[in-house]
Amino acid sequence: MSAQTVAAVPPRLTPRQQLWRRAWRHKGLVFGATVLAVIVLLAVFAPLVAPHDPYRQNLLARMVPPVFLGGTWDHPLGTDALGRDYLSRLLYGARISLMIGFVTAMISAVIGSVLGILGGYFGGKVDAVVTFLISVRLAMPVVLVALAVVALLGGSLIVMMTVLGLLLWDRFAVVLRTATRQVRSMEYVAAAEVLGASLPRILFKDILPNVMSQLIVIATLEMAHAILLEASLSFLGLGVRPPTPSWGLMISEGKEMLLFQPWLIAIPGVALFLVVISINMFGDGVRDITAPEGRN
Amino acid sequence: MLKFVFGKLLLAACVALTVSAVSFGLLHLAGDPAIALAGESASEADIEAIRVNFGYDRPLLVQYGDWLSRAATGDFGISRFFNKPVSELVWDRLPITMMLGVFAIIFALVLAIPMGVLAATRPNSWFDRIALFISVVGQAIPSFWFGLILIVIFSINLGWLPASGASSWKNFVLPTVVLGYFATPALMRLTRTGMLDVLASDYVRTARAKGLPTRKVLFKHALRNAMIPVVSLAAVQMGFMLSGSIIVESVFALPGAGQLAWVSISRNDLPMIQALILIFSMFYIVFTFAADVLNAWLDPRLRVS
Numbered sequence: 001m002s003a004q005t006v007a008a009v010p011p012r013l014t015p016r017q018q019l020w021r022r023a024w025r026h027k028g029l030v031f032g033a034t035v036l037a038v039i040v041l042l043a044v045f046a047p048l049v050a051p052h053d054p055y056r057q058n059l060l061a062r063m064v065p066p067v068f069l070g071g072t073w074d075h076p077l078g079t080d081a082l083g084r085d086y087l088s089r090l091l092y093g094a095r096i097s098l099m100i101g102f103v104t105a106m107i108s109a110v111i112g113s114v115l116g117i118l119g120g121y122f123g124g125k126v127d128a129v130v131t132f133l134i135s136v137r138l139a140m141p142v143v144l145v146a147l148a149v150v151a152l153l154g155g156s157l158i159v160m161m162t163v164l165g166l167l168l169w170d171r172f173a174v175v176l177r178t179a180t181r182q183v184r185s186m187e188y189v190a191a192a193e194v195l196g197a198s199l200p201r202i203l204f205k206d207i208l209p210n211v212m213s214q215l216i217v218i219a220t221l222e223m224a225h226a227i228l229l230e231a232s233l234s235f236l237g238l239g240v241r242p243p244t245p246s247w248g249l250m251i252s253e254g255k256e257m258l259l260f261q262p263w264l265i266a267i268p269g270v271a272l273f274l275v276v277i278s279i280n281m282f283g284d285g286v287r288d289i290t291a292p293e294g295r296n
Numbered sequence: 297m298l299k300f301v302f303g304k305l306l307l308a309a310c311v312a313l314t315v316s317a318v319s320f321g322l323l324h325l326a327g328d329p330a331i332a333l334a335g336e337s338a339s340e341a342d343i344e345a346i347r348v349n350f351g352y353d354r355p356l357l358v359q360y361g362d363w364l365s366r367a368a369t370g371d372f373g374i375s376r377f378f379n380k381p382v383s384e385l386v387w388d389r390l391p392i393t394m395m396l397g398v399f400a401i402i403f404a405l406v407l408a409i410p411m412g413v414l415a416a417t418r419p420n421s422w423f424d425r426i427a428l429f430i431s432v433v434g435q436a437i438p439s440f441w442f443g444l445i446l447i448v449i450f451s452i453n454l455g456w457l458p459a460s461g462a463s464s465w466k467n468f469v470l471p472t473v474v475l476g477y478f479a480t481p482a483l484m485r486l487t488r489t490g491m492l493d494v495l496a497s498d499y500v501r502t503a504r505a506k507g508l509p510t511r512k513v514l515f516k517h518a519l520r521n522a523m524i525p526v527v528s529l530a531a532v533q534m535g536f537m538l539s540g541s542i543i544v545e546s547v548f549a550l551p552g553a554g555q556l557a558w559v560s561i562s563r564n565d566l567p568m569i570q571a572l573i574l575i576f577s578m579f580y581i582v583f584t585f586a587a588d589v590l591n592a593w594l595d596p597r598l599r600v601s
Contacts, residue, residue, distance in 0.1 A: 139577045152327035237562070258448060
């Protein structure tokens, strides 16, 4: 009798196990994470996966169509106007996109979280300064400023990542400021203050872990944002310089052949879309499973 | 109310001043304008002559003060590339960009509001899910690529609409769609959540209990209140759109201020770039200021805090 009632109670799961269970049940999250993982693996192992050298030109095999448009398996996605293998350029381009997205998101996450957490924790004058900085940043036309500064400094990868990182921190600051304010009103923060915990201890041990999920969600969104911006800048001819295989640059080069070879812009565009949508779905999923209202 | 407006105005002015200082500083620190102007084959003496001639040898703060006091009177200097006054060129091109921005925001609102309302009246229905799906997909499509695909379909294959230029209203159709669809998902989601909140409120229940037809409840009672945040987001989006016009205008070769910005950046035309950054950020500041005031007027609670 008593053994039966014990068996009827579901096994108690640790919060971490509950989180994993919610994650596996979230279709969007699983889909986004899977696609993203495949793309990351392909990018990391690009030198092993790519059938050709992405920089090697072959003027005898220019604009070969992809397999599904009557090409051969030698160039599964065809070749561009200089006879470079399109699949290889696409794979190496994934490295550029992911790296720019990741590093930019890291730089802006650091700037935005420091500002947001300080503003949210201290309030008053500090908060007023942070809010003012956010308004200034929002009023600056990102595309225009990024284009101008990158054009003046020269479009190397490091310049791109730094400039975008210095411009995209606004959402981190806005969200973390509100989140920190909420956490700050919790009793455990008051308890830590009463116990005489040092400021860094409170900020790193009490505040930061509790705003981490929001930080991760914004980081994914900004990573996607940075990838799209890099592609736009390179498309406008003022970002990454040729012959680097950036997807935006590939679309820009393919634009000249829009009339007869529309697949030259379709393929990198689809790649860009897949990366961005998988990152966004991953981020949305993380938000759903960590937000209190997403739990049942 | 007057105090609120005055406070916001003061803040907006401070933001505008800081933006102008930051962008001025950034552009001058990013590269020596004299070297950029002189070109690659210039000698050291040429560069020095240009530096003195254009006043780039003065301290940065003096240059900024000089530029700002002229800009305040509408004088942005002479464009280095076009060799004409900057303000004249900008006023020439700005109407096209503003027209595009207005069309695009109207397009976005016409699409987003009905979809948001419909999704809110039937939460979790297939329509709601499709609307959510469209917004997720829409946000992941790069706008310049979307523009090129539309050109392939509607200009090259179907031949319905021109791919470039600004000679008739037809030239504005594709750019409007590209610029407008980008603002649609956010506006739609906000309409949906706003409507869901309002529909659950007591006064809507009262209106229903009185026996008012659903259409009247939705549009006369609920939508009016749900629209308040949407209006302010639309104003902010409008500010973003104007600076997003740089990409759309260069895809469709639309000769507006965005395309002017692209040309000036490619040609290192510093006075022009500075003027355009200031003007675009002023647009954003004015729009958000208008949205704040409008919101405070519609919702008196906001005036207090």
